[in-house]
Amino acid sequence: MEIAALVVLAVVLVVGASILWSTLRTGMPPMPSLGRAPRAMLELVEAPPEGGIADMGSGWGTLAIRFARRFPRTQVVGYEVSFFPWLVSVLLARLMRLENLRFHRRDFREADLDGVEVLLCYLMPEGMQAVQQRLERDPGSVRWVISHCFALRGREPETVSELPDLYATRIYRYRYQ
Incomplete structure (x- = not known):
């Protein structure tokens, strides 16, 4: 029993260290x-x-x-740097047989936005700034940016929804083009 507990502890430490490392590297934790x-x-x-x-x-x-379940004929792609959250995402997509969903273990700043119409964001302010810089450099076909909690600085959202929760969470929708 002691060996099993040590193995579990080792796995938890490796996963935690991996998530901590990618969070420190990007400044953004993998928050659901x-x-x-x-x-x-x-x-x-x-x-x-x-x-x-x-x-x-x-x-x-x-x-x-x-989004992949809601729009089964639309290609959905996720970009994630942190290994274990990415791995869980890939496994869930396969288990759910979502053929229209792909996950890439890549920084979203390097994402291929050709053919992408909607960007989804739940990023810290620094991440939102990176999205904005990325779109200013090459917006591709992006028409909508939808953000959970954090706004794009200097841009007026088309819609702001305030949720009836403890934090009065805001959801922003920007028309980009």
Whole structure:
């Protein structure tokens, strides 16, 4: 029994260290979008997009999975740097047989946005600034940016939804082009 406990402890430490390392490297932890926020974000995409959907910093995959299930004919891609959240996302997508969903273990700043119409974000302010810089450099076909909690500085959102939760969480939708 002691060996099993040591193995579990070692796995927890390795996973924790891996997540801590990627958080320190990027300044953004892999946080899942929970509660009412994913539903509110889904409601802001009123019809299936003509282009794809990209989750910038997909964490554990929960948001990308919801969008892939809601829009089964739309290609959804998630970008995540942290190894274990990325791995969980890939395994969940395979278990759920979501053929329209892919996860890349890559920094979203290097994402290929060709053919992407909707960007999903649940990033810290620094991450949102990186998204904004990325879009200023090359917006591709991006028409909408939907952000959980954090706004794009200097841009006026088309819609701001305030959720009836403890934190009065805000969901922002920006028309980009």
